[in-house]
Amino acid sequence: MEQRNNKNTPGEIVLSGVTKYYGIGESKKAVIEDCSLTIEAGKLSVMIGPSGCGKSSLIRLIAGFEKPSSGTITIDGKPIRGPGKDRLVVFQESALFPWMTTEENISFGPIARSEVNTESQNLAKFLIDKVGLSQFKKKFPNQLSGGMQRRCELARALINSPEVMILDEPFRGLDEMTKELMWEYYANLYEETRQTNFFVTTDIDEAVFLADRLIIMTNTPTKVAQIIEVDIPRPRKLSTLFESDQANEIKSRILKILHVEAMKSFKGGSKAAADFIEAASKRAVSNTV
Amino acid sequence: MFRPIQKFLFNRSSSRGLIAIIIFLLFWEVCSRSGVWFGIPVPWIGKVPAPTAVVHAWIPMLSDSGYWTSWLLSIKRVYIGFIFAMVIGIPFGLLLAINRTAYGLIFPTFEVFRPIPPLAWVPVAIIFWPTNEMSIAFVTFLGAFYTIVINVLGGAQAIDQRFFQAARSMGSSQGDVFKRIVFPAVVPSIAVGASVGMGITWNVVIAAEMISGGGSDGGGKGGGLGFFIWDSYLNNSYDLIVVGMISIGIAGYLSSGLIRIIGDHFTKWTRR
Numbered sequence: 001m002e003q004r005n006n007k008n009t010p011g012e013i014v015l016s017g018v019t020k021y022y023g024i025g026e027s028k029k030a031v032i033e034d035c036s037l038t039i040e041a042g043k044l045s046v047m048i049g050p051s052g053c054g055k056s057s058l059i060r061l062i063a064g065f066e067k068p069s070s071g072t073i074t075i076d077g078k079p080i081r082g083p084g085k086d087r088l089v090v091f092q093e094s095a096l097f098p099w100m101t102t103e104e105n106i107s108f109g110p111i112a113r114s115e116v117n118t119e120s121q122n123l124a125k126f127l128i129d130k131v132g133l134s135q136f137k138k139k140f141p142n143q144l145s146g147g148m149q150r151r152c153e154l155a156r157a158l159i160n161s162p163e164v165m166i167l168d169e170p171f172r173g174l175d176e177m178t179k180e181l182m183w184e185y186y187a188n189l190y191e192e193t194r195q196t197n198f199f200v201t202t203d204i205d206e207a208v209f210l211a212d213r214l215i216i217m218t219n220t221p222t223k224v225a226q227i228i229e230v231d232i233p234r235p236r237k238l239s240t241l242f243e244s245d246q247a248n249e250i251k252s253r254i255l256k257i258l259h260v261e262a263m264k265s266f267k268g269g270s271k272a273a274a275d276f277i278e279a280a281s282k283r284a285v286s287n288t289v
Numbered sequence: 290m291f292r293p294i295q296k297f298l299f300n301r302s303s304s305r306g307l308i309a310i311i312i313f314l315l316f317w318e319v320c321s322r323s324g325v326w327f328g329i330p331v332p333w334i335g336k337v338p339a340p341t342a343v344v345h346a347w348i349p350m351l352s353d354s355g356y357w358t359s360w361l362l363s364i365k366r367v368y369i370g371f372i373f374a375m376v377i378g379i380p381f382g383l384l385l386a387i388n389r390t391a392y393g394l395i396f397p398t399f400e401v402f403r404p405i406p407p408l409a410w411v412p413v414a415i416i417f418w419p420t421n422e423m424s425i426a427f428v429t430f431l432g433a434f435y436t437i438v439i440n441v442l443g444g445a446q447a448i449d450q451r452f453f454q455a456a457r458s459m460g461s462s463q464g465d466v467f468k469r470i471v472f473p474a475v476v477p478s479i480a481v482g483a484s485v486g487m488g489i490t491w492n493v494v495i496a497a498e499m500i501s502g503g504g505s506d507g508g509g510k511g512g513g514l515g516f517f518i519w520d521s522y523l524n525n526s527y528d529l530i531v532v533g534m535i536s537i538g539i540a541g542y543l544s545s546g547l548i549r550i551i552g553d554h555f556t557k558w559t560r561r
Contacts, residue, residue: 065454083458095451099473099558109459112469140558160459 009042010076011086011163011196013062018071019221020057031057033221035071039164040213044190044197048207048254049217049225050261050276055200056092058222059168062198063089075164085109088162090170094149096141102152103128103137109160120159127155147178154189164196171206180238183209191234204254208247209238216257219265219273225257255280314340338528343535346528359533362513363498364540366422367490370429374486378434379479382441387471399438407431407493411500425497425513432493433486437479444478445471477559480552487548491541514540 020032031054039045039062049055060066061073064083073080075087096105106128110120128134131151133144141149150170157165171182187210190197201207207214214228232246241247259280266273321339338346350356385392385399407428414424448471456466498515512520514537521529 063454063458065457083454085458085460088458089454091451091455095449095455097452097455097470097473099476100469108456108469112456112459112461112465142558156459 009194009196011039012041012076013039013087013164013196013198014074015062016072018058018061018068018073020054020061020066021069022057030221032061032068033223035223037215037224037227039196039198041076041196042194043212044199044210045213045215046199046201046207046211047215047217048201048204048258049222050219050258050265050273051202053217053219053261054222055217056168059089059166059198059200063087063166085113085160086163087166088157088160088164090150090153090157090165090167092169092172094141094146094153096149096153096156098141101138101140102133102144105141105152106155106159108156123159127159131155145178146174147182150174150182151185154186158189162195164198167197167199169201170199172202179206184238186210187234187236204251204258205242207254208232208251209236209241214250214254216254219261219268225261226253228253255283338531342528343531346526347532350529350532356517359512359514359517360536360540363494363515363537364544366425366429366494366498366513367487367544369426370431370494371433371483371487371490373426373430374433374437374490375479375483377430378437378482378486379441382438383445383471383475385438385442386445386475387467403435403439407489408496408500411497415501421501425494425501428497429490429494432489433483436486436489437482440478440482440485441475444475448474477556480548480556484545484548484552487544488541491537491544495537 015038016036018032018035019030021028021030023029035058047055047058057066061068062080064080064087080087097108100108103124107116107120107124110116110124125134128137131154133148133152133155136144136148141152144152153170170186171179174182183206190210199210208230211230214230216225216228217223218225228250230250232241232244242251258276262273262276262280266277317337318339318341321337321342385396410428410431411424414427415421418424418427452470452474453466456470461469494513495515495518498513499519502512502516514533517536518530518533521527521533
């Protein structure tokens with residue numbers, strides 16, 4: 001598929017020198033330190049980093065739920081002052097409103113802004129269809145499967161045609177089969193729209209499969225460790241992706257960087273890092289056998 | 290037509306319940322009829338009128354207008370107190386939850402008043418309110434009020450922050466957040482508060498009627514079910530005491546059932 005010209009796509013987010021502290025006095029701790037990066041417009045940027053490194057804090061800053069302690073964040077050159085429908089977050093575990101049906105959840109944005117008209121109603125119908133939930137539009141979230149909930153949440157964000165979609169480990173907690181289905185599903189959606197997407201994950205396969213651009217983060221206090229451009233052509237096929245040397249090479253580069261980060265934080269006393277190191281050493285052994 | 294009854298009778302747990310009730314009634318009957326076993330008086334239950342005697346005393350009551358007036362009076366007091374507690378308690382709890390200033394100003398005082406049992410208010414209520422009827426309603430109100438406020442407050446404070454973040458991102462105004470997030474999220478807590486509150490209201494109204502002598506319409510058998518029991522005690526009609534007790538049990542059960550049906554109707558989304 002030919003890459004569309006991204007020059008006119010909005011949603012370029014620039015972070016410069018962003019630092020975020022939590023706590024006060026003795027317990028004051030930097031979670032993000034002097035972090036500078038650009039989320040390029042019209043690309044699917046995937047941020048990957050050790051769990052608990054501060055990725056979710058970064059998302060809260062970009063979404064405008066919190067303010068950085070220092071540094072600036074801009075979207076298309078304008079500073080971010082608070083939450084807005086130009087940057088919508090799809091949260092970790094589902095944040096669908098449990099008291100609203102699929103239909104009501106998806107139409108939340110237009111109703112909130114009093115923008116309900118035939119156009120928005122048709123768009124809602126179109127999106128419900130597109131995420132395959134037309135038979136479930138009168139169901140409440142807890143009557144939907146995990147995969148359906150995530151799809152519903154994607155539609156709830158998409159109806160607002162945000163300039164940037166921010167996804168915070170959206171497929172975490174789904175079983176392996178559903179997760180892979182969701183990757184292909186989400187990749188399709190992205191390939192159709194080519195909006196600016198910012199996807200955060202701890203899953204390396206997910207990152208390689210989805211990303212145009214990989215942003216690998218260091219441990220806490222987090223900043224960018226490395227950026228890798230992933231130019232594997234789209235549409236990608238999950239079944240054949242990891243037969244390609246390119247994909248595997250990127251995967252091992254990610255692992256190497258994450259391993260270095262884990263070693264650093266292990267020396268700093270992190271128990272979570274110990275698990276990663278053990279897993280990484282096992283994987284290294286099984287690869288050589 | 291008999292299907293549901295049949296189903297109920299042969300369902301394992303309900304047939305167990307029925308058997309237990311029958312055994313209990315038999316045990317009660319035997320104990321109160323014999324009174325003394327092997328020269329030893331049977332503890333408490335031996336002095337209570339037997340179930341057959343209770344039924345015997347109950348039947349004439351069914352056509353006694355005073356008895357039904359007692360029902361109506363107690364129900365009226367319960368619902369007046371309860372409805373006031375809901376109407377005042379729900380907004381009050383929400384206010385405490387969403388407004389920090391209000392919380393800071395009011396909550397400490399509220400917490401000092403909350404442990405005071407509603408019945409401790411009876412004397413003050415009688416002095417303070419112009420009619421006995423209003424005193425009883427006030428005490429009943431207190432019984433449900435604290436429970437409802439605490440449940441609403443707790444429910445509102447437990448709302449997932451991400452709901453607010455999501456709503457604000459999508460352009461919700463404060464009023465919209467309140468209407469479509471806070472209020473629906475609190476409804477299950479309101480339902481819990483209401484059903485607990487309803488139980489407390491019945492406890493309170495009975496005791497208040499005993500203490501206050503049956504309210505302004507008092508006297509005879511028209512002073513509410515609590516007064517009905519007290520009056521029967523004063524008249525040494527022990528079987529009527531039990532009639533009154535069972536009547537309260539039935540009235541309370543029906544009230545809770547009503548609250549549960551209404552609550553279920555508004556919390557459909559919590560069921561799978």
